Amino acid sequence: MTVHRDAPAHPAPASAPDRGEPVLSVRGARLAFGGRVLWRELDLDVRAGEFVAVLGPNGSGKTSLIRVLLGSQQLTAGTVRVGGAPAGTNRRIGYIPQQRAVDSTLSIRGRDLVGLGIDGHRWGMGFRGMRERRRRVDEAVRSVGAQAFADRPIGLLSGGEQQRLRVAQALVGDPDVLLCDEPLLSLDLAHQQAVSRLIETRRRTAGTAVLFVTHEINPVLPLVDRVLYLVDGRFRIGPPDEVMTSETLSYLYRTDIEVLRVRGQIHVVGARAGLCEEDPHHHPHDGPHDGRS
Amino acid sequence: MDGLFDLDLTLRLLQLDFVRGALVAAALLGILAGVLGPLIVSRNMAFAVHGTSELSFTGGAAALLLGWHVGTGAIVGAVLAALVLGLLARRSADYDSVIGVVLAAGLGAGVLMLWLYKGRASNKFGLLTGQIVSQDFASLALLAGCVVGVLAVLAVIYRPLLFASVDPEVARARGVPVKVLNPVFAVLVGIATALGVQTVGALLVLALMVTPAAAACRVTSSPLRATLLAVLFAELAAVGGIVLSLAPGVPISAFVTVISLVIFLVCWVLGRVKVSGRAAVAAPRPAVR
Numbered sequence: 230m231t232v233h234r235d236a237p238a239h240p241a242p243a244s245a246p247d248r249g250e251p252v253l254s255v256r257g258a259r260l261a262f263g264g265r266v267l268w269r270e271l272d273l274d275v276r277a278g279e280f281v282a283v284l285g286p287n288g289s290g291k292t293s294l295i296r297v298l299l300g301s302q303q304l305t306a307g308t309v310r311v312g313g314a315p316a317g318t319n320r321r322i323g324y325i326p327q328q329r330a331v332d333s334t335l336s337i338r339g340r341d342l343v344g345l346g347i348d349g350h351r352w353g354m355g356f357r358g359m360r361e362r363r364r365r366v367d368e369a370v371r372s373v374g375a376q377a378f379a380d381r382p383i384g385l386l387s388g389g390e391q392q393r394l395r396v397a398q399a400l401v402g403d404p405d406v407l408l409c410d411e412p413l414l415s416l417d418l419a420h421q422q423a424v425s426r427l428i429e430t431r432r433r434t435a436g437t438a439v440l441f442v443t444h445e446i447n448p449v450l451p452l453v454d455r456v457l458y459l460v461d462g463r464f465r466i467g468p469p470d471e472v473m474t475s476e477t478l479s480y481l482y483r484t485d486i487e488v489l490r491v492r493g494q495i496h497v498v499g500a501r502a503g504l505c506e507e508d509p510h511h512h513p514h515d516g517p518h519d520g521r522s
Numbered sequence: 523m524d525g526l527f528d529l530d531l532t533l534r535l536l537q538l539d540f541v542r543g544a545l546v547a548a549a550l551l552g553i554l555a556g557v558l559g560p561l562i563v564s565r566n567m568a569f570a571v572h573g574t575s576e577l578s579f580t581g582g583a584a585a586l587l588l589g590w591h592v593g594t595g596a597i598v599g600a601v602l603a604a605l606v607l608g609l610l611a612r613r614s615a616d617y618d619s620v621i622g623v624v625l626a627a628g629l630g631a632g633v634l635m636l637w638l639y640k641g642r643a644s645n646k647f648g649l650l651t652g653q654i655v656s657q658d659f660a661s662l663a664l665l666a667g668c669v670v671g672v673l674a675v676l677a678v679i680y681r682p683l684l685f686a687s688v689d690p691e692v693a694r695a696r697g698v699p700v701k702v703l704n705p706v707f708a709v710l711v712g713i714a715t716a717l718g719v720q721t722v723g724a725l726l727v728l729a730l731m732v733t734p735a736a737a738a739c740r741v742t743s744s745p746l747r748a749t750l751l752a753v754l755f756a757e758l759a760a761v762g763g764i765v766l767s768l769a770p771g772v773p774i775s776a777f778v779t780v781i782s783l784v785i786f787l788v789c790w791v792l793g794r795v796k797v798s799g800r801a802a803v804a805a806p807r808p809a810v811r
Binding site: 299301317318319320322324326335336337338341342345346348349350351352353354355381382383385398399402408 | 560563564677678679680681682684685688689691692693694695696697698739742743744745748797
């Protein structure tokens, strides 16, 4: 699938982050639920155009980190800024939520969901610019190869089809920051690659910062600038070559872990088999406290 | 039951001013119900609407007892109920039961107040089952004002509201004030419900507020088309229900509900046919790369 997105109409807003300034900034962050600390003293800066993968076992607070960046979860301590503003106030965010079944009775088409990514946050009816809006929706639908099913009720689509529309919805809003929670889940290999390429193109052409929560680094390994690896309150941040090593993961997991590189892929082998790379379906919720706020 | 479909009598009654007033009221109400309905359906708020309508009955009954304007009382009751329900989290576990509790209490209080009221008997029944004579000019002006007001607010908040209704998680991420929109929408629904109570009665407001929209959502999944269809269906039910109820003199709600039920059943069948047709088309399709 080829993606050609002419440089999007992107009149740099006053708060536009340039290369030097981090788009995402987490300082001295600590998140605890009751007595259980998910992570503490977390410092993370993500610059424009940077691709950061967030890895870790179930319950290590990956999704919670995204919720903090969205402003729907308060930090126990520390600060978080998105695009120079407090979390929850920046609208130039693209968000691909962790997949969950859409209500099958929901009466809305895939293209409506994508369209809400453009102007769903705006007041008024938006009758002006309908043609331009339609063009952008069509283009976004085409970019994820969803033409065949974009006009069907979203509740009747498969998980992979919904996921591709979610990606289109997140990208069509012209985001400065892309927060992705397991965006490759339930996609076959071809669509995993297609979606990864779309996200990659977006950050290359528009300088969008990407925070990519995943249980499986290999599909995006060539794109990853840095890895944030979270385990039981410990974490490491750095390039994949530094973090995805036997030493670092053994430290994080406090057990013997061997990291093997096979044909450019990373395989983690440990005493507790499958402790991080497999079974994504075992964590519908990240963290013990997934109450909707 | 001879006079159930007496055309002459129906035509004669249509000459009367108060009947025409009722038709205008029903038409205005149909617009409101049709526009709000699809949002109510996609937010799973049917039971909340029912609860709100019972509270609006309570408000109307209180106004009757105190000698105030019944329509105003109904609106005050409905808006208060809607605010309380709207401030509850939509997905909280006890949402349903709280509505049930509030609904039952309100209904009981309303019945008590009607019993205490010593005025005309027809007024008592009207709030529950609807009647057209209750539409005097003052009610009509209030109705028109409310319809314009609700539509104006809706025009401003429609897109974020739709976003928050169908996709709350991403809407919140994009800066839509979901927590503010919930009670605002609830109040709009409350006003519309209160107006509906005076026409079809508290017991059957759902026939106007929910059934037409539910029917529309069976045959289309485009929000725009669903809204237009819901308005059309609600008009058919409301205006048609009044016209049919004239000659036999039965409460309006009987015919309004029958018409909207028939529309729903037809749409339900059409929707089933559409889905199974789609499945038949989709099944032999090879895995698309």
